[in-house]
Amino acid sequence: MxxxxxxxxxxxxxxxxxxxxxxxxxxxxxxxxxxxxxxxxxxxxxxxxxxxxxxxxxxxxxxxxxxxxxxxxxxxxxxxxxxxxxxxxxxxxxxxxxxxxxxxxxxxxxxxxxxxxxxxxxxxxxxxxxxxxxxxxQIPSSLTSLRHLDLIGNSFSGTLSDDVFTNCSSLRHLSLSRNRLEGQIPSALFRCSVLNSLNLSSNRFSGSPSFVSGFWKLERLRTLDLSFNALSGSIPLGMLYVHNLKVLHLQGNQFSGSLPSDIGLCPHLNRVDLSFNRFSGEIPTTLQRLRSLNHLDLSKNMLSGGFPVWIGNMTGLVHLDVSSNVLTGKLPSSISNLRSLKALILSDNKLSSEIPESLESCKELMVVQLKGNGFTGSIPDGLFDLGLQEMDFSGNGLTGSIPRGSSRLFESLVRLDLSRNSLTGNIPGEVGLFSNLRYLNLSWNHFNTRVPPEIEFLQNLTVLDLRNGALIGSVPADICEAQSLQILQLDGNSLTGSIPEGIGNCSSLKLLSLSHNNLTGPIPKSLSNLEELKILKLEANKLSGEIPKELGKLQNLLLVNISFNRLIGRLPSGGVFQSLDQSSLQGNLGICSPLLRGPCTLNVPKPLVIDPNSYRNGNSNEEASGNRPSKFHGGMFLSVSVIVAISAAILIVSGVIIITLLNASVRRRLAFVDTALESIFSGSSRSGRSLEAGKLVLLNSRTSRSSSSSQEFARNPESVLNKASRIGEGVFGTVYKAPLGDQGRNLAVKKLVPSPIIENLEDFDREVRILAKAKHPNLVSMKGYYWTPEMQLLVSEYIPNGNLQSKLHEREPSTPPLPWDARYRIILGTAKGLAYLHHTFRPATVHFNLKPTNILLDEKYNPKISDFGLARLLTTQDGNTMNTNRFQNALGYVAPELECQNLRVNEKCDVYGFGVLILELVTGRRPVEYGEDSFVILSDHVRVLLEQGNVLECIDPTMEEEYSEDEVLPVLKLALVCTSQIPSNRPTMAEIVQILQVISSPVPHRILDSF
The missing domain is CATH 3.80.10.10 (Ribonuclease Inhibitor)
Structure with missing residues (x-):
């Protein structure tokens, strides 16, 4: 007050x-x-x-x-x-x-x-x-006397009016970066004739560069920053002919065409960044004229042609980045002329040949990234004598051994990645001398050696990745002596012995993966000390014994896979172990779980064996005097003990055998019942009693088969399936609403598109009844069918609230947008439904056509997946051929590996489509959006924004502030993992459900990348 x-x-x-x-x-x-x-x-x-x-x-x-x-x-x-x-x-x-x-x-x-x-x-x-x-x-238009205007990092919006620059004859510095300005850059800006510095970056300016050809009028301009907008088209000649220009930043736009050849006419340029655009063609030779240029970034474009041999002429270069292009050829020896070069980034091109030894002459080098090329030969020893901080040679064809390094490198190196090559020999023990090393990745090589114990001396190491390196021997007992390790991956080797207890000292560990080795013995209890652990992968080993119950106390644990070992006993009672799916447990015949069919084996205490001599009276005195008991008496007592022990053992063994036989009998009876029921429902046609063409079959319905609605439908189905009752249309056919359920309840009827592959009623009946067994809250339940040689109909439950497509992309202006809590509920429910189809339902079923039109929503916006398993009706008998032309309208959802014809569909295809679905729900955008002369792929767009640190810009603006960044950001990262181009990098749906259920405790980005 x-x-x-x-x-x-x-x-x-x-x-x-x-x-x-x-x-x-x-x-x-x-x-x-x-x-x-x-x-x-x-x-x-x-x-x-x-x-x-x-x-x-x-x-x-x-x-x-x-x-x-x-x-x-x-x-x-x-x-x-x-x-x-x-x-x-x-x-x-x-x-x-x-x-x-x-x-x-x-x-x-x-x-x-x-x-x-x-x-x-x-x-x-x-x-x-x-x-x-x-x-x-909006920015006011009457700031006439200003020389310096800085509005960086605010929330100014709308378009820039010409009036703002009506009288800007004194303006020397203008910075409007990181706001929400949009539209075209006003041409009145070029009246600011004394402008020295112009920064319009990180806004939403759009349009082609033709309207900014007036930049050449700004003769005094020193700095021009238009980065991270939506500018497009090719850059006209003359735009960059600003004689005094020193800094040019155009990265993060949609510029296309060739790089401007007149860029070499700006002799004072010392910093050029044209990355994250769509420039194509060769790198212009005029660049070599820029002797003052020290920073050149052309990465993330589509530049082609050979790597410039004249690069050695640009002697002032300190930073060179041409990564993620299509450059070919070899790295010229003239690169040794770049004596000031500190960062050389050539990753993800098509460069080949050997790494030139002349690169050793660049004594100032700190960062060398050559990953994802075709370099061959050995690593030059001289590179390990430089003071490098980061070295990434991964994804090439390098051979030979790892150089031992020098004292200078021991002190400077922070990141070393030599993965996915063909390196051999020993991992040098000198690796333990890299005092500042934080990231070490030597995976996917052919070392055929032991894990060097010197790794324990790496006090700052946070990531150690030695997967698939042909490593032998055991896991070093003190591998976590430094206690800084967060990610440890040793899977896919030939490691033997037990998991050391010392691994419990990795107090910072978040990911532990020892899968696909030959490890034996029990899972150590010391793992329960890893309170930060989120992912534990021990599958495909020979581990035995019971799972330590203490692991159930790890509250941060999100994912566990212990499949294909020799483990027995009950699962720990707490934590993630209560929600493990079958894929995480299978292959352990002794684990007690309702998800596994094998026998449950518990550790039973051994029978108590009592020393018969302890019952003697005064036995110590008799022994002392040398008097032995009679042979008959002692033998008789021993026989009784043996008999008791043997009897107990026989009873225990007999009990185990009886229980096993009973379990087998029960399983056989259940199988017999299943077979009998299947025979009754799907095989009854053989007796000629139930399968009749042109008959409406409702499964598990209380409505009489002779009800008026059913009879009318059977006589004339077209009278019900009219235009007025049509509610949707999809890949498999048209959907109608019809009152065919109990007490006239509405059901959904899908009229399937004509398919010559569906040959007879018996096959159709069998497949429909299999799909009808799928019971899950997030699946649309199958209710019945109608079949004639000319028409096939599927009857399922009717969901009155429509599909996700109508709520997300076809919303009426008067309808409020979906709030974040509803979107998250849809994501989680869809994941649960798919996980059920992949891991629990038998036979395991791939949806293959996941998209918003197949996600129906009930009154509370709980999702229900429709059209699952219908691909079974469109496959041949061997199931190896998929009629992919049925799915052309699912552009953007189909996994990239399915571009290959006749490739067998698997669960990873659904994971990709699910990742795209997440991106749609978070951004409100379609998976592929077309412009007049370009198109945007949603997953690539979000991935770029994430790398730039601007990912919040892609969140659906209609949600306004009704969401939590702590939920949205990890969900977006999960979506990008799901849409990985490499299927093996995508998680399973079961893992996705576990992550989503604990999304309030987000998985670190690096852990998501480890899938």
């Missing part, structure tokens, strides 16, 4: 003084100082939590002694106000208008909100810095 009263008093005083000033225009400044009054009123609109403005006293005659205020010594009028970084909140109020002599105003790095209309009348303002606040609205 006191704060509000103070604001009212200040505002009243401000109005009173303004009125008096109007009446007495020449009022003496000593009696009434406008600057004091303006600053006090300005302060009243702010919240100052740290009392930085406590020296501002309304009783003072002059504000020149106040903190953060500077005055003209001659006139005592305020000329500069600098309040940067004071954690101020509130708005910029009208009090600032009283400071008519203000030239510099800096309010950066606070949390101010609202608009800046109050600044429109400050005609003497020369420098205005409002960067890194939360200001919004």
């Amino acid at each position: 006191g704060e509000h009263r103070r604001k009212v008093i200040s505002l009243t005083l401000f109005l009173a003084v303004t009125l008096i000033s109007l009446i007495n225009g020449d009022l003496d400044s000593t009696q009434l100082n406008d600057d004091v009054l303006g600053l006090i009123v300005f302060k009243s609109d702010l919240h100052d939590p740290s009392s930085h403005l406590s020296s501002w006293n309304e009783d003072d005659i002059s504000p020149c002694s106040w903190t953060y205020v500077k005055c003209n010594p001659k006139t005592s009028r305020v000329t500069e106000l600098s309040l940067s970084g004071l954690s101020l909140t509130g708005k910029i109020g009208r009090g600032i208008q009283k400071l008519q002599h203000l030239k510099v105003l800096s309010l950066s790095n606070n949390n101010l909100t609202g608009n800046i209309a109050a600044l429109s009348n400050n005609n003497r303002l020369q420098k205005l810095d409002l960067s890194h606040n939360s200001l919004s609205g």
Whole structure:
């Protein structure tokens, strides 16, 4: 209440003084100082939590002694106000208008909100810095005297009006980066003839570069940054002919065509970044003229042709990045001329031949990334004598052994990735000398050696990946001595022995994968010490014994796979073990779980064997005197003990045998019952009693088969399946609504498209009854069918709330958008339904046609998957051929590996489609969007934004602020893992369900990448 009263008093005083000033225009400044009054009123609109403005006293005659205020010594009028970084909140109020002599105003790095209309009348303002606040609205057009305008990192929106630049003849620095401005860049901007620095990056500006051909008029321009917008088209010649230009940033747009050849006409350029665009063609030779250029980034484009042999002429280069293009040829030896080069990034091209030894001459190199090319030969020893911090040679054809390194490299190297090559020999023990090494990946090589025990000396190592390296021997006992390790992957080797207890010392471990080795012995209890552990993979070993119950206390554990071992006993009672699916447990015939059909084996304590001699009377004395008991007496007592032990053993063995036989008998009876039921329902046609063409068959229905609706339907199905009752159309056919259920309840009837593969009623009946066995809350249940040689119909439950497509992409303006909690419920429910089809339902079923039209929603927006298993009706008898032309309208959802013809469909195809579905729900965009001359693939778009750190920009804006970033970000990362181009990198649906269920404890990005 006191704060509000103070604001009212200040505002009243401000109005009173303004009125008096109007009446007495020449009022003496000593009696009434406008600057004091303006600053006090300005302060009243702010919240100052740290009392930085406590020296501002309304009783003072002059504000020149106040903190953060500077005055003209001659006139005592305020000329500069600098309040940067004071954690101020509130708005910029009208009090600032009283400071008519203000030239510099800096309010950066606070949390101010609202608009800046109050600044429109400050005609003497020369420098205005409002960067890194939360200001919004549009930029006013009357800031005529400004020389420096910085609005970086706010929420200004809308288009830039030409009026903003009506009178900008004094403007030298303009930065509007990281706002929400859109539309085209106004041509009036080119009237700012003395502009030195222009930064419009990270907005939503669009259009082709033809409208900015006027940039050449800005003769004094030194810095031009248009990065991370939506600018498109080719860059016309002449745009970049700005003689004094030093910095050019155009990355993160949609520019296409060839790189501008006149870029070499800017002799003073020292920094050029054209990455993350769609430039094609060869790298222009005019670049070699830029002798002052020290930073060149052309990555993430479609550049082709040979790697430039003239690169050695650019002797000033410090940073060179041409990764993710289609460059060919070899790395020229002239690269040794780049003596100042610190970063060489050539990854993901088609370069070949050997790595030139002349690269050793670049003594300043700190980063070398050559991954994903076709380099062959050995690694030059001299590279391991440099002070490199990062070395990535992965995904090539390198052979030979790993160089031992030098003392300089031991101190500098932070990241080493030599994975996916053909390296052999020993892993040098000197690897333990890399004191600052944090990431070590030597996976997918042919070492055929032991894991070097010196790894325990790597005190800062966080990631160790030695997968599929043909490693032998045992897991080093002290591999976690440093306690910094977060990811340990040793799977796919030939490691033997037991899992060491010392692995429990890895207190920071989040991912442990020892799968596909020959490890034996029990799972150590010390794993329960790994409180940070999220993923545990031990499958395909020879581990035995029971799973330590202590593992159930690991609250952060999300994924566990212990399949195909020799484990027995009960699962731990807590944590993730209660939700493990069959794929995580199978292959352990002794584990007690309802998901497994094998016998349950428990560790039974051994029979207690009692020493018969302990029952003698005075036995110690007899032994001492040498008197032995009679042979008959001692033998008789021993026989009784043996008999008792043998009897107990026989009883136990007999009990196990009887239980096993009973279990087998029960299984045989259940199988017999299943077979009998199947025979009754699907084989009854052989007796000629139930399968009749042209008959409506409703499964498990209480409605009489001779009811009026059924009879009418059987006589004339076309009368029911009319245009008025049609509710949808899909790949497999048209869907209608019909009152065929119990008490006239509506059911959905799908009229299948004609298919010559469905040959007879018996096969159709059998397949439908198999699908009808699928019972899950997130699946549409099958209710029956109708069959004639000319028409096949499927009857299923009717979901009245429509499909996801209509709620997401075809929403009426009057219908509110889906909130985040509903979207998340749809994601989780769909994942559960698919996991049921993949891992629980028998036979395991691949949907293959997952998309929003096949996700139906009930009244509470719980998802129900439709059309699952219908591909079975369109396959041949051997199931190896899929009629893929039925699915052409599913563009964007089909996994990339299915572009190969006649490739067998598997569960990973569904995982890919599910990942695309997640992206649609989070972004509100379609999987593929077409423009006039381009198209955007949603998964690639989101992946680029994530790499740039701007992924929040892709979230559906219709959700506004009704979502939590802690949920949305890991869900987006999971979607990108699901849409990996490599099927083996995608998780299973069971793993996805587990991640989604604990999404409040997000999986780190690196762990998601490990799938």
